[in-house]
Amino acid sequence: MHLQIRCNPAASPPDVEKFLRRLANAGVNIRGAGGSNAEFGGEFAIALEDDERTRATDALDQAPSYKYKLLEAGVDPGLTLCWVKDETGSLLKDCIAGVSDANRKSGRKIRDVLIGVKEARGVPVQVYSE
Numbered sequence: 001m002h003l004q005i006r007c008n009p010a011a012s013p014p015d016v017e018k019f020l021r022r023l024a025n026a027g028v029n030i031r032g033a034g035g036s037n038a039e040f041g042g043e044f045a046i047a048l049e050d051d052e053r054t055r056a057t058d059a060l061d062q063a064p065s066y067k068y069k070l071l072e073a074g075v076d077p078g079l080t081l082c083w084v085k086d087e088t089g090s091l092l093k094d095c096i097a098g099v100s101d102a103n104r105k106s107g108r109k110i111r112d113v114l115i116g117v118k119e120a121r122g123v124p125v126q127v128y129s130e
Contacts, residue, residue, distance in 0.1 A: 004126050014038065031124070079127070082098070
């Protein structure tokens with residue numbers, strides 16, 4: 001789940017439901033979602049596995065009103081992927097503390113946090129910093 005698509009779901013007017021319906025109709029399995037002010041000019045973010053990349057981008061490319069960014073954890077410095085345990089304090093200890101430390105050194109700040117669907121290895125968390 002190291003891929004993230006960030007998009008203002010502008011469908012005149014912005015509409016998260018239409019955005020998600022487009023992806024669902026294309027067969028895209030979203031592994032996590034988040035964002036802020038999605039229908040007020042902000043961004044909505046979805047987390048994907050590698051094998052969903054082409055389906056997702058093809059679906060969004062068919063609607064020119066969707067301007068999106070495709071980010072990859074480990075490649076794009078603003079996106080961090082963490083795996084946390086389903087227990088008290090793990091989000092802070094196993095993810096946010098490390099991202100915050102790195103951000104202090106780089107001058108970045110956390111814009112938002114996306115928490116995905118629990119898997120065998122834990123709960124995936126994507127932290128987007130600018």
